[in-house]
Amino acid sequence: MTQASNLFPAAEAGFRTIRPRTRVKRSRVSRWYRRHERAVLGATGVIAFFLLWQVGAWVGVIDPFFFSSPLAVIAAGIGDVQTSVFWADTKVSFFELLIGSVLSLALAVPLGIVIGWYQRLTYAFDPWLNFFNALPRIAMLPLVILWVGLGVEMKIFIVFLGGFFSIIMPTVEGVRTVDRQFLDVARSFRASQRLLLTSIVVPATIPFIVTGIRLAVGRMLIGVIVAELFAQTEGLGVMIARAEAAMRSDQMMFGILIFTIAGILTTEAVGILERYFQRWRPSSEEVEEGM
Amino acid sequence: MIDQSLALSARGVRMEYRDRSTHQGFVALESLDLDIRQGEFVSIVGPSGCGKTTFIKIVNGLLQATAGEIQLRKIGKGREDAMVFQDASLFPWYTLVDNVSYGLVCSGVKRKEARERSVPFIKLVGLDGFADKYPYELSGGMQQRANLARALAVDPSLLLMDEPFAALDSQTRELMQAELLRIWNEAQKTVLFITHQIDEAVYLSDRVIVMSARPGRVLADIRIEIPRPRSLDVKRTTEFVRYEEQIWRLIAKQIPAAQSGSEA
Ligand SMILES: Nc1ncnc2c1ncn2[C@@H]1O[C@H](COP(=O)(O)OP(=O)(O)OP(=O)(O)O)[C@@H](O)[C@H]1O
Ligand SMILES: [Mg+2]
Numbered sequence: 001m002t003q004a005s006n007l008f009p010a011a012e013a014g015f016r017t018i019r020p021r022t023r024v025k026r027s028r029v030s031r032w033y034r035r036h037e038r039a040v041l042g043a044t045g046v047i048a049f050f051l052l053w054q055v056g057a058w059v060g061v062i063d064p065f066f067f068s069s070p071l072a073v074i075a076a077g078i079g080d081v082q083t084s085v086f087w088a089d090t091k092v093s094f095f096e097l098l099i100g101s102v103l104s105l106a107l108a109v110p111l112g113i114v115i116g117w118y119q120r121l122t123y124a125f126d127p128w129l130n131f132f133n134a135l136p137r138i139a140m141l142p143l144v145i146l147w148v149g150l151g152v153e154m155k156i157f158i159v160f161l162g163g164f165f166s167i168i169m170p171t172v173e174g175v176r177t178v179d180r181q182f183l184d185v186a187r188s189f190r191a192s193q194r195l196l197l198t199s200i201v202v203p204a205t206i207p208f209i210v211t212g213i214r215l216a217v218g219r220m221l222i223g224v225i226v227a228e229l230f231a232q233t234e235g236l237g238v239m240i241a242r243a244e245a246a247m248r249s250d251q252m253m254f255g256i257l258i259f260t261i262a263g264i265l266t267t268e269a270v271g272i273l274e275r276y277f278q279r280w281r282p283s284s285e286e287v288e289e290g291m
Numbered sequence: 292m293i294d295q296s297l298a299l300s301a302r303g304v305r306m307e308y309r310d311r312s313t314h315q316g317f318v319a320l321e322s323l324d325l326d327i328r329q330g331e332f333v334s335i336v337g338p339s340g341c342g343k344t345t346f347i348k349i350v351n352g353l354l355q356a357t358a359g360e361i362q363l364r365k366i367g368k369g370r371e372d373a374m375v376f377q378d379a380s381l382f383p384w385y386t387l388v389d390n391v392s393y394g395l396v397c398s399g400v401k402r403k404e405a406r407e408r409s410v411p412f413i414k415l416v417g418l419d420g421f422a423d424k425y426p427y428e429l430s431g432g433m434q435q436r437a438n439l440a441r442a443l444a445v446d447p448s449l450l451l452m453d454e455p456f457a458a459l460d461s462q463t464r465e466l467m468q469a470e471l472l473r474i475w476n477e478a479q480k481t482v483l484f485i486t487h488q489i490d491e492a493v494y495l496s497d498r499v500i501v502m503s504a505r506p507g508r509v510l511a512d513i514r515i516e517i518p519r520p521r522s523l524d525v526k527r528t529t530e531f532v533r534y535e536e537q538i539w540r541l542i543a544k545q546i547p548a549a550q551s552g553s554e555a
Contacts, residue, residue, distance in 0.1 A: 184376070189373070191397040195397060199382070199385075203384040204384075281383070
């Protein structure tokens with residue numbers, strides 16, 4: 001190195017030396033940390049938040065009447081899971097979510113593909129899709145209650161509305177933006193209409209469908225809570241409302257937590273599904289891992 | 292009755308695109324006549340926008356001509372024709388082997404059998420070992436070779452190639468040219484080849500068709516009398532260069548800018 005700078009004194013003045021990456025020998029702890037940096041920092045952030053919250057409640061900076069405290073929420077949760085009414089409510093809410101989301105997915109994807117594929121259908125349905133997508137679905141609640149009453153059907157219907165339009169809009173868009181070049185290749189080989197759909201339209205549209213599902217998860221969760229709060233019959237939404245009447249912020253928080261966890265788990269599941277269906281794409285994460 | 296030895300016969304092919312907003316006709320091809328014999332290697336050169344892609348798409352059936360008639364002869368049990376596109380246009384969601392077997396699947400061959408039947412074509416273009424890679428894992432040249440294998444796999448009597456090597460670097464292109472000649476020689480195919488590279492056209496072809504500027508017609512039909520097999524050295528012979536100059540002058544006359552440029 002010193003020799004090189006003696007040979008090229010100009011390097012001091014006018015050159016920037018670009019050196020290869022040097023491999024520093026790291027300790028095991030440091031290597032482990034670097035591999036799990038993301039998880040470690042994420043967990044630290046979450047734990048710090050709960051600690052501050054708990055300590056704030058103890059010290060009195062945070063009023064437990066309004067904001068409860070992590071330990072109180074856990075205690076409320078432990079109390080709740082021992083009651084049968086909690087399990088009944090949970091079952092109802094998840095049943096509504098399950099049926100509503102399966103229905104919306106099962107109808108929105110094929111319908112979206114057909115509507116996007118035939119230009120005339122796109123033209124005919126476009127105004128309606130835009131109308132229903134723009135419509136604040138919650139405003140439909142009283143009307144839906146008028147049609148189907150206060151039962152489970154109403155709540156499933158609200159969940160369905162939230163999911164269906166979130167999924168069908170990007171699906172139609174995805175089909176319409178399929179690369180012409182690919183369709184030309186398929187037609188050039190005289191692909192049947194069915195093969196055109198299964199070999200090109202569906203794989204090319206999957207990223208759009210996944211985007212729709214991500215949007216749908218949030219909207220369906222909102223749908224089920226609002227519908228339950230409104231109907232006041234049964235379900236986790238009702239549990240939250242009961243806790244509110246009893247002025248139990250810890251119980252309310254526990255109910256909210258369950259919805260949140262459901263949302264996170266579903267989003268994670270969608271992510272796994274997405275990675276499976278899009279393994280043909282170079283992922284940016286893969287590139288990072290290579291570094 | 293058309294001549295039995297013809298692979299393709301085009302008569303008075305005319306193509307008029309209709310502008311979407313003005314509904315004005317836009318003539319891309321004007322009464323184009325072309326005969327290609329079985330086993331012949333024919334290239335089309337011509338200024339950009341003269342309708343070369345339009346013509347090859349009409350032959351392939353991707354576009355319908357406004358007027359005129361094209362006859363294609365089918366020999367053997369394969370397809371009449373298959374197209375090698377300018378962009379490799381492999382499906383990114385299929386592995387190499389699924390891409391190469393796509394044409395077979397389109398003609399109703401079961402996926403598993405189609406995969407097996409496409410293996411020799413993957414070998415032929417020098418991609419064995421890459422069968423299970425996705426297109427993003429292949430280089431541009433490899434994708435282009437896969438594109439060629441996909442067309443060859445359906446065993447077409449007529450191979451349609453629209454600037455297939457345009458995106459390749461010059462070394463890969465020369466290798467692919469030699470490879471293509473070898474395949475053509477081995478498989479007894481008829482080839483219709485579009486290119487902008489005059490040396491490529493002369494090197495590969497039995498005949499070079501020069502098209503006029505839009506609306507496209509056949510301006511000249513030049514028989515390349517260089518004996519085969521042709522090594523790459525042939526490109527430096529005076530005979531070869533004479534063909535190049537002859538074709539270059541014909542094309543230059545079709546481009547107003549080039550004309551005034553040569554006079555300046
Ligand atoms: N789908 C289309 N609609 C309207 N006009 C078109 C369409 N496709 C091509 N054209 C026009 O027809 C003419 C011929 O196009 P074509 O693609 O056949 O040219 P080309 O000879 O292949 O050109 P290049 O060498 O640049 O590829 C062009 O002027 C183009 O503007
Ligand atoms: Mg073209």
